[in-house]
Every structure is written in structure tokens, then in C-alpha cells.
Amino acid sequence: xxxxxxxxxxxxxxxxxxxxxTTGSERITARKITLHQNGQHSMFLTTSGLRAARDKAxxxxxxxxxxxxxxxxxxxxxxxxxxxxxRRVSAEDKQWLADSGLDLNLHALVGGQFEKxxxxxxxxxxxxxxxxxxxxxxxxFVIGESRYGKPLLDRALTYESSIEDxxxxxxxxxxxTRASASDVDFPLDVVVYxxxxxxxxEHRYVADDLxxxxxxxxxxxxxxxxxxxxxxxxxxxxxxxxxxPGEG
Numbered sequence: 001x002x003x004x005x006x007x008x009x010x011x012x013x014x015x016x017x018x019x020x021x022t023t024g025s026e027r028i029t030a031r032k033i034t035l036h037q038n039g040q041h042s043m044f045l046t047t048s049g050l051r052a053a054r055d056k057a058x059x060x061x062x063x064x065x066x067x068x069x070x071x072x073x074x075x076x077x078x079x080x081x082x083x084x085x086x087r088r089v090s091a092e093d094k095q096w097l098a099d100s101g102l103d104l105n106l107h108a109l110v111g112g113q114f115e116k117x118x119x120x121x122x123x124x125x126x127x128x129x130x131x132x133x134x135x136x137x138x139x140x141f142v143i144g145e146s147r148y149g150k151p152l153l154d155r156a157l158t159y160e161s162s163i164e165d166x167x168x169x170x171x172x173x174x175x176x177t178r179a180s181a182s183d184v185d186f187p188l189d190v191v192v193y194x195x196x197x198x199x200x201x202e203h204r205y206v207a208d209d210l211x212x213x214x215x216x217x218x219x220x221x222x223x224x225x226x227x228x229x230x231x232x233x234x235x236x237x238x239x240x241x242x243x244x245p246g247e248g
Contacts, residue, residue, distance in 0.1 A: 001145045001183045004047070004144050006109040006122045007157065008140070011162065013044075013122060017046045021051060032189065035200055040198045045110050048108075050104060053090075056089050076131075104127055106127050138154075153173050167192065172217060
């Protein structure tokens with residue numbers, strides 16, 4: 001499993017991906033985000049799913065980008081091209097994988113802005129090669145292990161959030177996932193894009209970089225739990241005092 005999130009706010013994009021790869025009893029670290037920047041073409045791509053399918057689809061896609069980048073004046077055209085490579089890998093390998101008991105479960109997030117895009121875009125691509133675009137009402141996609149981070153994201157993140165808050169909520173969603181899923185962990189790769197700049201910046205965080213925030217957040221969760229109102233609990237517990245042991 002993995003944790004990858006793409007977030008779109010009014011001011012830009014945030015992409016976050018863990019780097020843990022689990023194969024049987026082995027665990028290794030591998031980069032799951034790739035960047036493409038060429039003039040007014042700025043894009044990040046991150047994936048979850050079977051690593052062999054991911055690497056093959058990305059290799060095919062890189063060839064397409066090198067030969068046809070000038071044809072992609074809007075991001076969705078590059079997204080379509082990557083979807084075609086997923087279908088190509090499926091046609092080549094799906095039966096062989098099925099014979100080995102494996103699924104071609106490749107999902108991808110693609111975010112960025114090309115020269116004719118009026119604003120930055122964020123897409124999620126399915127294993128069938130089709131895609132959906134993020135909406136303002138729910139301004140993020142998570143691929144991989146999505147269960148543990150959603151409660152925070154759904155409550156704290158909106159399209160109007162600052163990039164700073166988007167990055168913070170994305171990290172805390174990762175932290176919640178890492179606490180409950182053994183196959184999600186540091187190092188953590190982060191990509192940030194500011195609207196209309198056609199430039200992405202990236203950084204890799206290790207656990208020590210974020211220890212203070214992680215400990216602060218956990219402490220606040222425990223304190224909030226302890227301070228939560230208990231009146232509703234007393235309603236049912238008081239029934240022990242009100243009941244007659246001889247009744248029944």
C-alpha cells in the first residue's frame with residue numbers, strides 16, 4: 001500500500017507521497033513522484049499500485065513526453081497520454097499478472113498547468129485509463145491508503161485554504177495513515193505549485209524533520225479527547241444508579 005495525495009486550492013497545488021515499497025517481507029524506499037517542467041509546461045505525477053506496472057507505464061510516458069510534448073498545450077492532453085500508456089501496459093501484462101494472482105491496480109494523480117490552461121488542474125487516473133478532475137467541493141484526491149486521513153481532510157481542507165494549510169493538512173493526513181498502516185512511512189516527498197508560475201518546487205522530509213509537529217499534534221488530539229464534553233455519557237451511565245437491582 002502507499003499514501004499519495006494531491007490537493008488543489010485557489011492558489012495552487014500540493015502533491016505528497018510516501019516512499020515505502022513493501023514486497024512480501026521486504027521493505028525498500030523508492031520515489032513515487034515524478035516532475036515534468038519545460039517552459040510553460042509544469043506537471044507532477046504520482047502513482048499507487050503494482051510497481052512493475054507503474055515503472056513500465058512511466059517509461060512509455062516519458063518517451064511520449066520527449067517526442068510529443070509540444071502537442072500538449074493543456075494538461076488534460078498529457079493526462080490522456082498517460083492513460084493510454086496504462087491501457088498499453090494492461091494489454092501487454094494483464095493476463096500474465098492474472099495468471100500469477102495479481103491485479104493491475106495502477107492509480108495516478110496528475111497536477112499542474114500548461115500554457116493554455118486557464119488555471120492549475122488536478123486529475124485522478126483509474127487503472128482503466130479514464131480520469132476525473134478534482135472539484136472545488138472536495139479539493140483533493142488520495143490514492144493508496146485513503147481511510148485514515150479523510151476525516152481530517154474533509155473537516156479542515158477547502159478550496160479557499162492557503163497552500164500552507166493545504167500542505168499542513170496533507171501532512172497530518174499522512175501522519176494519521178502512518179500511525180495505523182505499517183506499509184506507509186517516511187521519507188516523504190512534497191511538491192508545491194503556485195498558480196500561473198509554471199514552476200514547481202519539491203522537498204524530501206525525513207521523520208526527524210517533523211518530529212516536533214507530530215508530537216504537538218498527538219498531544220493536542222489527546223487533550224481534545226480528554227476535554228470533550230461528557231454530559232451525554234452521563235445520561236446512560238446514570239441509569240446504573242437509577243435502576244433497581246431487584247427488578248427483572
